[in-house]
Amino acid sequence: MNERPPLALVLVSADPVRLRAALAFARAEVALGSEARIFLQGEAAALLRPPISAPQDAAWRAAGEPGLADLLDEALDDGVAISLCQSGLALAGFDASGLDRRIELSGPVAFLAAAGPHIRLLSF
Numbered sequence: 001m002n003e004r005p006p007l008a009l010v011l012v013s014a015d016p017v018r019l020r021a022a023l024a025f026a027r028a029e030v031a032l033g034s035e036a037r038i039f040l041q042g043e044a045a046a047l048l049r050p051p052i053s054a055p056q057d058a059a060w061r062a063a064g065e066p067g068l069a070d071l072l073d074e075a076l077d078d079g080v081a082i083s084l085c086q087s088g089l090a091l092a093g094f095d096a097s098g099l100d101r102r103i104e105l106s107g108p109v110a111f112l113a114a115a116g117p118h119i120r121l122l123s124f
Contacts, residue, residue, distance in 0.1 A: 004034035008115040009055030011044040016054030018124040037081035039111040050098040
């Protein structure tokens with residue numbers, strides 16, 4: 001059994017660079033054998049409005065790395081739990097129908113409850 005406590009990451013701004021970093025850290029945690037979850041709070045929810053992209057995608061692809069949408073898909077495939085603030089969804093002006101079904105709608109209380117009492121919490 002892995003001794004590492006789960007990693008919970010909270011993203012609070014609509015900055016695709018921060019989302020990329022959170023996805024990278026979450027995937028690294030899963031690769032180490034632990035659990036990771038990301039919560040996009042408030043304005044950060046806009047980052048998941050379809051079609052998902054970032055201004056830096058072309059540069060990342062040129063460097064041999066995936067664009068933001070592909071990185072998100074890889075994180076979900078790896079088992080990273082991703083949840084999105086319901087209020088943030090409304091603030092961003094879109095509904096859940098276009099979201100990947102693996103992304104959950106949630107709130108801070110549900111996110112922290114799912115993460116458990118023994119977590120490492122980071123904010124991006």
